[in-house]
Structures are given as C-alpha cells and as structure tokens.
Amino acid sequence: MKKLNIxxxxxxxxxxxxxxxxxxxxxxxxxxxxxxxxxxQNNDQAAIPVEKGKIAFTTDSFVINPLFFPGGDIGSxxxxxxxxxxxxxxxxxxxxxxxxxxxxxxPLSDLKRIAESxxxxxxxxxxxxxxxxxxxxxxxxxxxxxxxTSGIGVIPQGVxxxxxxxxxxxxxxxxGPIGDHGIAVMAERENIxxxxxxxxxxxxxxxxxxTMLKATKEIHVMRDxxxxxxxxxxxxxxxxxxxxxxxxxxxxPVRPEVQAVCEMLGYDPLHVANEGKLMAICPADFAxxxxxxxxxxxxxSKAEIIGDVVADDDSFVEMVTNLGGRRLVDWITGDQLPRIx
Amino acid sequence: MKYISEFRNxxxxxxxxxxIGKEVQPGKSYNxxxxxxxxxxxxxxxxxxxxxxxxxxxxxxxxxxxxVLPINRLNMAIELAQKSGNILCSYGDMIRVPGKDGIxxxxxxxxxxxxxxxxxxxxxxxxxxxxxxxxxxFFAIGFETTTPPTALALKIAKKEKLENFYxxxxxxxxxxxxxxILDNPEIRSLGSIPIDGFIGPxxxxxxxxxxxxxxxxxxxxxxxxxxxxxxxxxxxxxxxLVIQMNEGRAQVENEYSRAVKLEGNPNSKQQxxxxxxxxxxxxxxxxxxxxxxxxxIKSGFSRWDAECQFEISDQSIPDHxxxxxxxxxxxxKKPPECKVFGSICTPETPLGSCMVSAEGACAxxxxxxxxxxxxxxx
Numbered sequence: 001m002k003k004l005n006i007x008x009x010x011x012x013x014x015x016x017x018x019x020x021x022x023x024x025x026x027x028x029x030x031x032x033x034x035x036x037x038x039x040x041q042n043n044d045q046a047a048i049p050v051e052k053g054k055i056a057f058t059t060d061s062f063v064i065n066p067l068f069f070p071g072g073d074i075g076s077x078x079x080x081x082x083x084x085x086x087x088x089x090x091x092x093x094x095x096x097x098x099x100x101x102x103x104x105x106x107p108l109s110d111l112k113r114i115a116e117s118x119x120x121x122x123x124x125x126x127x128x129x130x131x132x133x134x135x136x137x138x139x140x141x142x143x144x145x146x147x148x149t150s151g152i153g154v155i156p157q158g159v160x161x162x163x164x165x166x167x168x169x170x171x172x173x174x175x176g177p178i179g180d181h182g183i184a185v186m187a188e189r190e191n192i193x194x195x196x197x198x199x200x201x202x203x204x205x206x207x208x209x210x211t212m213l214k215a216t217k218e219i220h221v222m223r224d225x226x227x228x229x230x231x232x233x234x235x236x237x238x239x240x241x242x243x244x245x246x247x248x249x250x251x252x253p254v255r256p257e258v259q260a261v262c263e264m265l266g267y268d269p270l271h272v273a274n275e276g277k278l279m280a281i282c283p284a285d286f287a288x289x290x291x292x293x294x295x296x297x298x299x300x301s302k303a304e305i306i307g308d309v310v311a312d313d314d315s316f317v318e319m320v321t322n323l324g325g326r327r328l329v330d331w332i333t334g335d336q337l338p339r340i341x
Numbered sequence: 342m343k344y345i346s347e348f349r350n351x352x353x354x355x356x357x358x359x360x361i362g363k364e365v366q367p368g369k370s371y372n373x374x375x376x377x378x379x380x381x382x383x384x385x386x387x388x389x390x391x392x393x394x395x396x397x398x399x400x401x402x403x404x405x406x407x408x409v410l411p412i413n414r415l416n417m418a419i420e421l422a423q424k425s426g427n428i429l430c431s432y433g434d435m436i437r438v439p440g441k442d443g444i445x446x447x448x449x450x451x452x453x454x455x456x457x458x459x460x461x462x463x464x465x466x467x468x469x470x471x472x473x474x475x476x477x478x479f480f481a482i483g484f485e486t487t488t489p490p491t492a493l494a495l496k497i498a499k500k501e502k503l504e505n506f507y508x509x510x511x512x513x514x515x516x517x518x519x520x521x522i523l524d525n526p527e528i529r530s531l532g533s534i535p536i537d538g539f540i541g542p543x544x545x546x547x548x549x550x551x552x553x554x555x556x557x558x559x560x561x562x563x564x565x566x567x568x569x570x571x572x573x574x575x576x577x578x579x580x581x582l583v584i585q586m587n588e589g590r591a592q593v594e595n596e597y598s599r600a601v602k603l604e605g606n607p608n609s610k611q612q613x614x615x616x617x618x619x620x621x622x623x624x625x626x627x628x629x630x631x632x633x634x635x636x637x638i639k640s641g642f643s644r645w646d647a648e649c650q651f652e653i654s655d656q657s658i659p660d661h662x663x664x665x666x667x668x669x670x671x672x673x674k675k676p677p678e679c680k681v682f683g684s685i686c687t688p689e690t691p692l693g694s695c696m697v698s699a700e701g702a703c704a705x706x707x708x709x710x711x712x713x714x715x716x717x718x719x
Binding site for chain 2: 265318
C-alpha cells in the first residue's frame with residue numbers, strides 16, 4: 001500500500017471507518033511515534049502486570065485552541081496533564097491511553113507533529129502510551145483534533161495524599177510563578193506579541209514529585225494547577241477538607257510579563273491556567289524541608305511558602321494583599337472576560 | 342518606571358495609610374464616593390478599606406457602563422443578535438447580563454445566535470471586512486473612555502464604504518451621571534446619603550480632562566480628586582480629599598497627573614464631536630432619566646446607525662422584582678444590604694447587572710469581600 005502523504009495529506013472519513021485506511025493511519029503515525037511492545041501486539045487492550053499497592057487512575061480531555069503554542073502543543077499537553085493528575089496522588093505514572101477525535105480535513109503533517117510531541121513528552125516522563133482509539137468526524141466538528149488521555153500509575157506504600165487531609169496549621173507551598181500557560185496561549189490566540197516571548201510552562205511533574213517524596217512523605221495534599229488557576233485549586237481543597245486558607249500576595253511569584261498582560265486585559269493571575277505548577281500542603285514542621293526539596297529541582301527553583309491552612313466553617317480562601325489589606329480569593333465565574341474600560 | 346509594582350508598593354501604601362490616619366479630625370466623618378466601577382473593583386481587590394480609619398466611608402458609585410444600561414437597551418441588542426444574518430459584537434461583560442426573563446446574550450448564543458466577544462471596536466470592523474454577506478453590529482457601551490474608538494470606527498466605516506458594519510450606540514457621559522447622583526432627592530434635599538467628595542474617574546478624565554468636574558465642585562461644594570487605579574493612587578487621592586474637606590475647600594485636583602492633563606485629550610474629544618451628538622434624554626438604570634447624558638450617532642453617519650437601519654422594539658422592561666441594583670448604584674444601599682445578595686443573586690445566577698460586571702459593586706463585594714459579612718450570605 002502506498003505510504004501516507006504526510007506532507008500534503010488530510011484526514012478523510014475512511015481514516016475512521018475501521019478499515020485498511022484506519023489501520024494505515026494508526027501504524028504510520030501512532031505506532032511509529034509511540035513504538036512499544038504493547039502497541040505492537042495490535043490488541044484492543046494492553047495487558048499490564050498487576051502491581052502491589054494502590055493503582056491510581058485518571059482521565060482528561062484536551063480541546064485547546066490554538067493547537068500549537070510557545071512551549072508546547074495539544075499533544076504534549078495531553079501527556080503532561082494526565083501524568084500530573086496521577087503524580088499528584090504520589091503515584092508513579094506508568095501507562096497512558098490516547099483517544100483521538102479527528103476532524104475531516106485535518107492536515108496529516110499536524111497529526112504527525114502532535115504524535116511526535118506526545119512521544120517525546122511520554123519518554124521524558126517515563127511513561128508509555130499503550131492503547132488508543134481513533135475516530136473521524138465530519139468537517140466543522142472537533143475543531144481540528146480533540147484528544148483524551150487516561151492513565152494509570154502505582155502509589156507506593158506509606159504514601160497517602162488526598163485533598164481531605166488538609167488541616168489547620170498546615171503550610172501551603174507553590175512550586176513556581178503562576179499564569180505562564182494561560183497567558184502564553186492567549187497571546188498566541190489573539191496574535192499579541194511582546195518583546196519578551198511568553199512560554200507555556202507545560203511539563204510533567206512526576207520527577208519533581210519523586211524528589212519531594214524522597215525528602216519527606218509528610219505531604220497531606222498535592223494539586224497541579226490547571227484551568228481556573230491557583231484560585232480554583234485552593235478553593236477545591238478548602239471545600240473538600242472543610243478548612244479555610246490565608247495566603248500572602250507578596251509571596252506569590254508572577255513573571256513581570258505575565259503581570260503586564262494580565263493588567264492590560266483585566267485578568268487576575270490567580271485565575272489563569274498553568275500546566276507545570278503544583279501546590280503542596282504539609283504540616284508546618286516539614287514545610288522548610290519540603291520547600292528546599294522542591295527548590296532543588298529545575299521545575300521548582302522559584303517555589304515559595306505562600307500561606308497557611310486555617311479553621312474556617314465557610315471554607316473561605318483569604319489573601320493578605322501587598323498593601324496589608326484583605327480580600328477573598330474566589331472561584332472564577334465562567335471565563336475571564338477582557339475588561340471594557 | 343514599573344507602573345504596576347511601584348504603584349502597588351506595600352510599604353509606601355502603609356505609610357500613606359498612616360498619613361491619612363494623622364489627617365482625619367476626631368469626631369468628623371468623611372463620606373467619599375468613588376464614581377468609577379474600576380475604582381470600586383481596585384478598592385476591594387487590594388483591600389484598601391482595611392487601610393483606612395473607621396471615619397472614612399467609601400460609597401460605591403454608578404460608574405459601571407454595564408450596570409447603568411437599562412434592560413430595554415440590552416433587549417434591543419439581543420433582538421439584533423437573533424436576526425438571521427446578523428453578527429453581534431460585544432464587550433465581554435455584557436454577554437452575561439440578564440435581560441428580559443433572564444435571557445442574556447450568552448444564552449442566545451448557546452441557542453444559535455452569532456454573538457462574538459471583542460476586545461475593541463476595531464475587532465468588529467475586522468469581522469465586518471471578513472464577512473461581507475453578514476451584517477455586523479457593534480454593541481457600543483461605555484463612558485467617555487470607549488467613545489473615541491467607536492467614533493474612529495464609524496469614520497473608518499464611512500471612508501471604506503463598509504456597507505455591512507453598524508453601531509448600536511449606548512455611550513453615556515460621566516458629568517450626566519454625577520449630576521444624576523447629586524440631584525437625587527436622597528442626597529440633595531433629604532441629605533440621607535451623605536457624600537462629601539468624589540474620587541474622580543481615571544481613564545474618563547484622560548479623555549475629558551479636569552475641567553468638566555469644576556461645575557460640580559463649585560455648585561455642590563464637593564471636592565473632586567481624579568485618581569489612577571493603582572492602590573497608591575487611590576490612597577493618595579483619599580488623602581488629598583481629606584485635606585480638602587478639613588480645609589473646607591471644594592476644588593478639582595488631579596492625582597493621576599501621569600495620564601490626565603487639564604485639557605484631557607483634545608483629539609479624542611474632536612473625534613467624538615464629529616460623530617456623536619447629545620440625546621435629549623437617556624434612561625439610566627438606577628438613576629432614572631437624565632437629560633443630555635447619552636450620545637447618539639449624528640445624521641451624517643446614520644447609514645451605520647443600527648437604530649436607524651434596523652427595526653428594533655424599545656419597550657420599557659422593569660428590573661427583576663427582587664433586584665436592588667438601583668439602590669446600590671445610587672449609593673443608597675451597600676450590596677450585602679440587598680435581600681437577595683449572595684443567595685438567589687450570585688455571579689453564576691445574577692438577577693441584575695451589578696452582580697455580573699467586573700466593575701459592579703455587587704460583583705466586587707461578592708468576589709472579594711463577602712467574608713466581611715461572615716455568618717450572613719455565602
């Protein structure tokens with residue numbers, strides 16, 4: 001069979017109809033990129049040896065626009081996002097599935113680029129993409145490409161990390177500057193360019209988590225900051241654990257270029273998406289040890305202790321502002337909308 | 342000069358707070374209205390009220406163009422959006438505001454109407470150029486800050502003979518709104534809402550300058566200090582107002598001198614004068630009908646005036662029965678004093694526009710300050 005025309009070729013409906021064309025697409029793009037013994041077996045499932053301990057299992061779907069942005073693309077994001085969701089439980093991420101919904105007319109060259117990006121991200125994170133699915137929908141649907149990744153990992157013995165474990169007097173640690181991803185994507189989408197190029201911070205955090213767990217297992221909660229930003233993560237945890245939080249604005253790192261774009265458009269960095277940052281909550285006695293461990297890793301060099309967990313029946317997250325005043329850090333309502341005047 | 346970090350410097354802010362504390366006189370009350378919604382937002386976002394002595398009371402004004410737009414005007418925009426072949430372009434906040442029966446632009450978009458969020462009127466022009474078989478209508482709202490760009494856009498449309506671009510004009514004027522507040526019986530004759538001075542709007546003043554406020558300062562004997570949006574701007578402006586009030590002066594002062602000139606921006610003002618004229622009357626939410634407070638498009642540009650080119654019904658639509666936005670806009674009630682604040686009316690399920698707009702007092706209080714009424718609505 002003639003090889004796929006990656007250069008000019010486009011996705012057609014028969015690439016999703018379960019026939020030879022679909023098998024060719026899977027072999028020449030996905031098998032080629034992901035290359036592992038599980039996929040080579042050509043089964044509808046991957047048979048994986050059962051590990052002792054607890055299995056962590058997660059799923060996430062990716063519908064981002066634009067597909068390619070400074071610092072990443074929908075493919076690398078699909079790997080990092082699911083790896084991170086596993087890593088936040090303390091699990092060692094191991095295996096991912098990848099489901100693709102492709103729009104008729106989607107360029108094969110873009111698909112190949114995305115598959116290769118996923119392969120690189122998976123190699124760097126030490127995970128394998130072992131099973132997948134491909135569907136094709138009519139032109140006008142799926143915005144080019146949608147990806148779902150699900151993942152499994154194993155939580156080592158003695159590691160118990162969960163949102164409901166946050167208790168008053170715990171310390172809250174942030175691994176680095178917030179808002180990079182959301183602002184980089186938005187600048188790309190709206191064709192806004194700056195003298196300092198903005199990059200997404202998209203990264204797999206399991207290496208950082210390993211470093212943290214080597215330093216101490218006394219970690220109550222970990223959460224990677226994604227949509228809704230730091231504000232969403234804090235509110236999720238405080239609501240689940242039935243506690244409040246008080247954080248200090250002056251302790252929260254934000255890059256000047258991210259701050260500048262946020263101010264111009266009326267966005268609050270606390271609500272802007274991240275893809276390579278985490279929040280950790282631990283007993284006060286272990287906070288300094290944990291902070292130093294995070295800072296020793298390249299993805300956590302700018303980490304800070306940003307606040308405390310407190311008793312609060314209303315589960316409010318309050319912030320002491322730079323001025324010394326107080327404000328609530330609330331959930332975002334809908335999408336952040338650019339300011340009028 | 343790093344305008345963000347330097348004008349948010351905590352140390353200087355706390356120093357200013359101490360200076361204000363030294364200026365206030367014992368037994369005296371200082372009631373200051375910040376006219377502009379962005380100032381309300383900034384005050385809550387930075388927790389500025391926590392740096393002021395108890396005798397200074399901040400009253401939230403109606404300077405939020407989304408909040409003061411009456412429902413019937415929003416409904417006209419929704420009607421325009423629902424006509425087949427029309428693309429309605431709007432600033433972000435407007436799309437969540439509930440109109441008649443709680444229907445918003447966001448809801449009609451979900452039902453198939455072509456409603457697009459734009460950052461500026463220039464984006465709407467671009468959409469018009471790229472979609473010649475559609476009619477693109479820009480939902481123009483805002484005080485004097487956003488009016489010059491709309492004027493420019495109409496001039497560009499005329500020059501390019503862009504046949505499919507229209508503006509639905511709801512631009513309003515700050516002096517009109519200030520008059521509406523000060524002439525309000527609650528303030529003028531009953532004196533039940535004391536207002537001793539104003540923090541003047543920042544970007545509006547960059548366009549209109551300082552002179553338009555002199556009438557109010559003189560006639561009503563209320564000092565006006567024009568302030569920037571950063572915390573140090575606001576604190577310094579409050580200090581300047583306290584000093585004026587102590588000295589019994591009622592002058593217009595300009596704290597935001599890095600952006601506001603005495604004469605404003607003459608070019609912007611000329612662009613506006615070329616394209617717009619005053620409406621005899623304009624209905625404001627919360628403030629009633631105010632003469633010469635709104636703008637309409639001049640006849641020379643009527644070809645691009647949505648009100649001239651489309652048949653849209655303008656029926657008076659009352660606010661939701663339980664909604665107390667009108668009282669909040671006039672400074673008569675604080676948001677938590679509204680019976681439905683935080684319970685039925687929240688940013689996710691707003692009854693009125695004050696809870697929707699980022700510049701609305703209710704949204705500012707709910708988003709940043711509802712821990713202050715702990716134990717109440719949450």
